[in-house]
Each structure stands twice: as C-alpha cells, then as structure tokens.
Amino acid sequence: MFTPHYDLHSHSTASDGTLSPTELVQRARAQGVDVLALTDHDTTAGLAEATLAAQEVGLRLVPGVEISVTWNGVTVHIVGLNIDSRNEVFQAGLAGLREFRAWRSEEIARRLAKAGIEGALEGARVFSKGQILSRTHFARFLVQQGHAKDMRKVFGKFLTHNRPGYVPGEWASLADAVAWIRAASGQAVIAHPARYKLSATRLRMLIAEFKDCGGAGLEVVSGSHSAGDAQGMAQYAMRFELAASSGSDYHGPEQPWLELGQSPPLPAGCRAIWEDWAA
Numbered sequence: 001m002f003t004p005h006y007d008l009h010s011h012s013t014a015s016d017g018t019l020s021p022t023e024l025v026q027r028a029r030a031q032g033v034d035v036l037a038l039t040d041h042d043t044t045a046g047l048a049e050a051t052l053a054a055q056e057v058g059l060r061l062v063p064g065v066e067i068s069v070t071w072n073g074v075t076v077h078i079v080g081l082n083i084d085s086r087n088e089v090f091q092a093g094l095a096g097l098r099e100f101r102a103w104r105s106e107e108i109a110r111r112l113a114k115a116g117i118e119g120a121l122e123g124a125r126v127f128s129k130g131q132i133l134s135r136t137h138f139a140r141f142l143v144q145q146g147h148a149k150d151m152r153k154v155f156g157k158f159l160t161h162n163r164p165g166y167v168p169g170e171w172a173s174l175a176d177a178v179a180w181i182r183a184a185s186g187q188a189v190i191a192h193p194a195r196y197k198l199s200a201t202r203l204r205m206l207i208a209e210f211k212d213c214g215g216a217g218l219e220v221v222s223g224s225h226s227a228g229d230a231q232g233m234a235q236y237a238m239r240f241e242l243a244a245s246s247g248s249d250y251h252g253p254e255q256p257w258l259e260l261g262q263s264p265p266l267p268a269g270c271r272a273i274w275e276d277w278a279a
C-alpha cells in the first residue's frame with residue numbers, strides 16, 4: 001500500500017523562507033514529499049503560486065499558515081492546515097498581525113539605531129521578497145553587516161528578550177488565532193510545542209486552553225524537536241486526545257542541517273492529523 005510522505009510545516013519567500021513557493025514545492029517533491037503544507041508567518045500570499053507549482057510536479061499542497069500568538073507573555077505559534085484562504089474573518093485577523101509587524105519592524109530599526117546600527121529597516125527589506133518583515137530578515141542584515149557571526153548568534157545578541165533590537169508586544173490571542181483558523185474551515189495545530197521551554201504545568205495549561213478553544217492537534221514531530229521531545233509531545237497529544245502533526249519547519253538551504261520531508265515517523269499510538277483527510 002502507498003503511504004504518502006507528509007511535511008506539514010514550511011516557509012517560502014512570502015514570509016521568512018529563502019525559496020520561492022515554486023522552488024520550495026519542487027524541492028519538496030525531489031525530497032520525496034507527497035503532501036506539503038506551506039505555512040508562512042501571518043500571510044497566505046505564497047499559496048496561489050505554490051498550488052500551481054504543486055499541480056505541475058504532482059504533489060498535494062495543503063494550504064496553511066503559521067499564526068503568531070502571545071499567550072501569557074510567551075510567543076507561541078499556531079499552524080493552520082487546510083485553511084480556506086478566501087475567508088474574510090481569517091484574512092482580517094492576519095492583516096492585523098501584519099500591521100503590528102510593520103510597526104514592530106520600524107521599532108526594531110529605531111532601537112538598533114540607538115545601539116549604533118543605522119539603516120536596519122532598509123537593510124532588512126533587501127532580504128524580504130514578501131509582504132512581511134520578520135526578525136529573520138533583520139538577522140540576515142545584521143550578519144551581512146558583520147555584527148554577528150551567524151544566524152544562531154545574531155538572535156541571542158540582538159533580537160531576543162532584553163537585547164537591543166528586541167521589541168515586546170502582543171500578537172493574536174490564542175482564542176482568536178484558533179477561531180480565525182476555524183472560520184477558514186482549517187485545523188489548528190500548536191507548532192513545535194517543546195520549543196517554548198514551558199514548565200510541565202504551563203504546557204498542560206496551554207494545551208488545555210488550546211483544546212477548549214477548538215484546537216485540533218499538536219506538532220509532535222518537528223525539525224526543532226529532539227527524538228525525546230517527539231516522544232514527550234506524543235504523550236501529551238494522546239492524553240489530551242489531540243491529533244499529531246509532523247513538519248520540518250523548513251526555511252531554506254541556508255540551514256543545511258534541516259531538510260524537507262526527512263522527519264522521523266510519528267511515535268506509535270498517535271492519531272495522525274491527516275487520518276481523516278479526504279484522499
């Protein structure tokens with residue numbers, strides 16, 4: 001029997017990935033992915049191109065998104081899968097987040113200027129081909145200018161809590177993000193739940209609240225999870241009767257340690273989120 005290969009979390013140049021939607025889809029196909037979700041941050045602008053490219057290479061493209069959420073002061077990402085991107089409630093929600101992003105990018109640049117780094121907004125824009133600016137674009141600019149050695153160091157030096165280019169702020173609420181995804185007939189999934197470094201108590205709170213809001217699943221297998229993380233998150237998915245998802249969180253070939261479609265299978269006992277998808 002044919003078992004399709006799923007990768008349900010990836011980024012294109014529509015947000016902070018470095019491959020165009022077409023290049024991303026082609027690479028996914030070459031890596032043996034049969035079902036790919038494009039999940040750009042707070043935008044669906046890459047979906048039309050990705051859908052066309054997918055038809056050409058014979059891959060199933062799952063229309064997706066990754067929504068930025070603030071939950072009890074922590075930034076949490078909620079992936080939406082199989083969303084109907086024409087839905088107006090959903091699109092209005094994303095538009096609000098992009099407005100906050102635009103203001104935040106100006107504020108990042110102002111703060112970096114105070115720290116002696118001029119021209120960051122224009123510099124970051126050079127790396128963005130889409131309608132959003134993310135910290136990733138600032139990071140690429142800062143590395144290019146020699147302010148940090150690599151993409152890992154630059155976040156810790158400039159772009160995280162208490163660093164010169166960090167801007168606190170409120171993204172969507174958890175309830176709103178899930179509601180927007182559901183308004184667009186999609187399934188909501190907590191992205192890379194082990195990455196937030198929450199205590200067991202707080203992680204249980206997050207998952208319980210997410211489930212109450214109508215959340216569908218947890219990303220059990222993720223490019224940013226260890227094997228142990230995946231086992232742990234599988235336990236949570238089973239305990240909370242949530243489906244399990246799997247995605248690389250691919251951003252481009254500049255991260256050679258991560259590839260599309262190379263994730264390990266879901267741990268035994270999980271109910272895969274794609275189980276009830278029509279063929």
Ligand code: AMP
Nearest residue numbers: 016041068133134135136151152155156
């Ligand atoms: P933003 O949504 O604009 O705040 O940017 C968040 C993005 O920055 C994430 O989706 C990652 O792609 C990237 N990112 C966040 N933290 C790090 C890190 N420590 N190292 C490398 N990339 C990171």
Ligand code: MN
Nearest residue numbers: 011016041136
């Ligand atoms: Mn990203």
Ligand code: MN
Nearest residue numbers: 066077191192
């Ligand atoms: Mn994320």
Ligand code: MN
Nearest residue numbers: 009011066249
């Ligand atoms: Mn992501």
